[in-house]
Amino acid sequence: MNTSSHPSNPTRQALLLTGLEHARAHGFRTLTVRGVCAAAGINTGSFVYHFGQREAFVAELIESWYRPLLDTLQWQLDRDADPLTRLAGMLRQLFTFASHNGEFIGQILLDAGSGEKAVRAFLRGLAPRHPQMILRCIEDAQAAGQVCGAPALHQLMFLMASLGMPLVAQRLLCGKDVLPDVIEEALTRFAIDTQCLEERLGWALRGLRPGECPS
Structure with a gap:
């Protein structure tokens, strides 16, 4: 997992913004990796590179x-x-x-x-x-x-x-x-x-x- 090496990476930021937008509207309980990636127009491999697992992504979203x-x-x-x-x-x-x-x-x-x-x-x-x-x-x-x-x-x-x-x-x-x-x-x-x-x-x-x- 690579959560801090590229904090300003556009792909990473797009995933975070999309994930937070979804969570605000529907909660984290409905958030899926595929759904976030599809909404952001980013492949799941990039998600795994930047965040590893869904749980780490959710943790970073709520902390941000x-x-x-x-x-x-x-x-x-x-x-x-x-x-x-x-x-x-x-x-x-x-x-x-x-x-x-x-x-x-x-x-x-x-x-x-x-x-x-x-x-x-x-x-x-x-x-x-x-x-x-x-x-x-x-x-x-x-x-x-x-x-x-x-x-x-x-x-x-x-x-x-x-x-x-x-x-x-x-x-x-x-x-x-x-x-x-x-x-x-x-x-x-x-x-x-x-x-x-x-x-x-x-x-x-x-x-x-x-x-x-x-x-």
């Missing part, structure tokens, strides 16, 4: 989608600002990303449920990546006295639920005729609106201030 988010969050974590400002910046970046990619995130979850090995490996490996970065920033904010001393992991769960779940639910469920009208209306109106996201972010961070939550 995720890595820019990780780099942006790392920049937020490292920048010269107080911990609460950095935490707000990280959450804003994360949930803007989730808003723009909600349907694809839904596909990824369906892929994992269907047994896609590379997708499951990616999800299992997330804990030390962006969640750990956010945990570190929460702990920095606790040390600075900007948020209360409740367990940082519990605070992370609260932030993910209050900010992230409405975004994913809107992308996954709205328009599918599975929700009560009032809930679908609320998700459509509030979940992905930028101003509403900023309001929820403010509410959530104020709720974590010292004195506002048990420590």
Whole structure:
């Protein structure tokens, strides 16, 4: 397998772009090597040269989608600002990303449920990546006295639920005729609106201030 020798090779890039386009629309679980090659107009021998096996191709596709988010969050974590400002910046970046990619995130979850090995490996490996970065920033904010001393992991769960779940639910469920009208209306109106996201972010961070939550 040759996954790194020619990162800018046009054939390689065409396969990656075609594969990601397919995955966004239909999920990785329906992706086949022959299908990607046919759509890209490239023979299967070239696919094997650049990626070897399908699973390695899927792993690289999902990493290429995720890595820019990780780099942006790392920049937020490292920048010269107080911990609460950095935490707000990280959450804003994360949930803007989730808003723009909600349907694809839904596909990824369906892929994992269907047994896609590379997708499951990616999800299992997330804990030390962006969640750990956010945990570190929460702990920095606790040390600075900007948020209360409740367990940082519990605070992370609260932030993910209050900010992230409405975004994913809107992308996954709205328009599918599975929700009560009032809930679908609320998700459509509030979940992905930028101003509403900023309001929820403010509410959530104020709720974590010292004195506002048990420590």
